[in-house]
Amino acid sequence: MSELQAVLLCAGSGNRMPELTEHLSKSLLPVAGIPMFWFPLNSISKTGVRDVKLITCEEYRAEYEKLLEDPFYQWDHMQVEVLSLPRDHDDWGTGDAFRHFQPKFTHDVLVVSGDFISDMSLTPMIELFRCESATLCMLLSEHCITGNIPGPKVRRSKGRDLVAWCEQSKRIAFCSPEEDFEKSISGDSWINRLNELTLTAKLNDCHVYLLRNSAIELLATHKNFASLKADLVPFLLNKQFEPAASCESKSPPTCFVYVQPVQNGTIVAHANNLGSYFEISKTILKALPRISPRLTLGQEINFKATGTSCISSRVGDSSKISAGVVIKMSSIGEHVLIDEKARIQGSVVMDRVEIGKGAHISMSILCPGVKVMDGAEVVNCIISNDQVVHPNVKLQNELLEAESDGEDWRNEF
Numbered sequence: 001m002s003e004l005q006a007v008l009l010c011a012g013s014g015n016r017m018p019e020l021t022e023h024l025s026k027s028l029l030p031v032a033g034i035p036m037f038w039f040p041l042n043s044i045s046k047t048g049v050r051d052v053k054l055i056t057c058e059e060y061r062a063e064y065e066k067l068l069e070d071p072f073y074q075w076d077h078m079q080v081e082v083l084s085l086p087r088d089h090d091d092w093g094t095g096d097a098f099r100h101f102q103p104k105f106t107h108d109v110l111v112v113s114g115d116f117i118s119d120m121s122l123t124p125m126i127e128l129f130r131c132e133s134a135t136l137c138m139l140l141s142e143h144c145i146t147g148n149i150p151g152p153k154v155r156r157s158k159g160r161d162l163v164a165w166c167e168q169s170k171r172i173a174f175c176s177p178e179e180d181f182e183k184s185i186s187g188d189s190w191i192n193r194l195n196e197l198t199l200t201a202k203l204n205d206c207h208v209y210l211l212r213n214s215a216i217e218l219l220a221t222h223k224n225f226a227s228l229k230a231d232l233v234p235f236l237l238n239k240q241f242e243p244a245a246s247c248e249s250k251s252p253p254t255c256f257v258y259v260q261p262v263q264n265g266t267i268v269a270h271a272n273n274l275g276s277y278f279e280i281s282k283t284i285l286k287a288l289p290r291i292s293p294r295l296t297l298g299q300e301i302n303f304k305a306t307g308t309s310c311i312s313s314r315v316g317d318s319s320k321i322s323a324g325v326v327i328k329m330s331s332i333g334e335h336v337l338i339d340e341k342a343r344i345q346g347s348v349v350m351d352r353v354e355i356g357k358g359a360h361i362s363m364s365i366l367c368p369g370v371k372v373m374d375g376a377e378v379v380n381c382i383i384s385n386d387q388v389v390h391p392n393v394k395l396q397n398e399l400l401e402a403e404s405d406g407e408d409w410r411n412e413f
Contacts, residue, residue: 173194341357
């Protein structure tokens with residue numbers, strides 16, 4: 001599919017999950033032991049696209065380039081070029097990035113977010129885009145993975161979208177994120193233009209788009225378009241119902257939607273918030289062999305020899321697990337040390353974490369370098385990089401991070 005280019009967006013700041021992205025690019029967060037961006041890159045590879053542009057921040061360019069030198073991140077038919085945003089333009093949106101690199105885009109473009117994780121095939125979406133000669137085709141799913149968020153209980157957006165579309169024709173007329181629901185919505189331009197129009201909040205925009213090169217070119221004349229999602233996509237949706245004479249091209253754009261059916265994959269996640277990231281990190285473990293033969297379930301744990309139980313979990317090959325440990329529905333990273341009789345359930349444990357004897361970790365995220373001492377109990381918490389939970393402490397619904405000014409989490413019970 002040499003006539004189609006792909007763009008992998010990995011410059012997101014992760015502002016919906018700052019607890020995890022203060023020290024790491026969102027697309028580099030670990031999922032099943034590997035950086036998140038590998039999963040959308042793998043999805044792109046299955047389409048046959050040869051030319052991929054990976055857009056990131058200058059701060060992380062060297063890290064992405066180093067990873068891409070590893071054969072694990074390479075496919076014979078595909079070339080990945082890393083493009084980095086200028087250091088003094090960290091506030092740029094996706095539209096700004098496309099405008100800056102516009103000479104690089106010479107064909108129609110498959111745009112994939114660096115936090116898109118799925119076992120589905122993107123090929124049917126591409127086929128719809130081609131046969132309908134669409135200007136825009138969006139991927140929507142009713143099955144996007146969400147989950148409970150560990151840490152302090154705060155009100156957060158559920159990340160839903162309000163969508164107006166025609167199931168028969170696959171045309172889409174309107175798409176707006178939940179955050180904008182309080183604004184007045186006018187459907188005068190499209191409400192009577194499509195037959196059997198359905199208005200729903202059950203579909204999620206997966207931030208996977210197919211765009212004609214002519215649509216990308218519009219960014220050069222609309223310099224106020226900072227974002228694809230917030231500016232270019234709504235512009236195209238509105239323009240398709242205007243008279244041809246008012247359009248900047250010869251004919252109005254046509255916008256279609258590919259709604260992922262259940263038979264095309266069982267895992268779909270737009271991991272741009274804590275809930276979806278936390279849940280996909282656990283849910284994906286059972287789908288690893290289906291996603292790619294390159295993915296492994298980590299080291300095997302011999303229960304008879306060690307008395308350690310590992311159920312529906314993945315343990316990194318370099319991690320050391322002592323006797324009598326129980327691990328259920330959890331992802332354990334590399335170079336992790338877990339002392340005897342510790343219990344870990346429904347949790348994400350990143351690299352270089354140490355968990356002491358008899359400690360109990362449940363429904364929590366432990367970031368790199370965390371130390372949980374003997375007998376500590378951590379339930380529904382987020383423990384930030386390099387923090388220490390002292391012996392026999394009991395934490396629940398907490399966010400423990402450096403800004404705590406060294407609060408003493410010693411046992412007061």
